[in-house]
Amino acid sequence: MGRITPLLWLLFSAGGTVAALLFPVHLFLTGLAFPLGWLEAPSYEFLHRLVTHPLIRLYLFVLISLPLFHWAHRFRYTLYDGLQLKHLTELIAVLCYGAAVLGTAMSVYLLWNLS
């Protein structure tokens, strides 16, 4: 565990930066402005064409995977400190990072197979 800690910190801060820079606008548009009709939502055809572009796929991979590792890292420490679960260190770490790895694998699978 000790040897990969610097890597986990790096993923945490990279993911935190991606989430800070890009999540507010995406969430506002996709989660609120489009469903509530404040702004006109892009069509299925347009979005489908967009996400099959290689650069957009790369963008979406970064957009989904790094913030998941940010969550894993932060949530892990929230559970330790907030709920005082220090004795479950390993189990929590495996569950949190495992979920982030799983989500990343799912994004790779989906983005790879999009056609």
Place this chain on the structure above:
Amino acid sequence: MSAGPRYTLYHPRWYRRRVSVWWWLQNRSYTGFVLRELTSVFVAFFAMVSLWQLRALAQGPETYGRFLARLGTPLFLALDTIAFLSVLFHAITWFNLTPKAIVLRVGGKRVPDWVIVGSNYAAWLVLSGAVAVVLLRG
């Protein structure tokens, strides 16, 4: 005396005063800290929504239509409102903290905090605008 002290992460036999699970509600800055940490839950939530959206896009227009209909339900509108406020809180605290995490030096002089914070907000504005321009074109 060559061997340094040995640190352990957790030592169940030492005496520790019991602290309530709600310790962070007793002080405003502790509450802010825990709320900031909990924003990560909504970061993960939106990453999952994006995965779900990708899967719907891959499966065709009907599935995508159902995805859109789900996003319009009160449950998802409520969740997305909380999530939006959370990621906004995350972004602001994250940008304001960067000068504490990164000390930049240019020509031997430390770059002032406000320059680092300001460039974060500038990047935020530019990127948000770019995403909006692309998505609103379709």
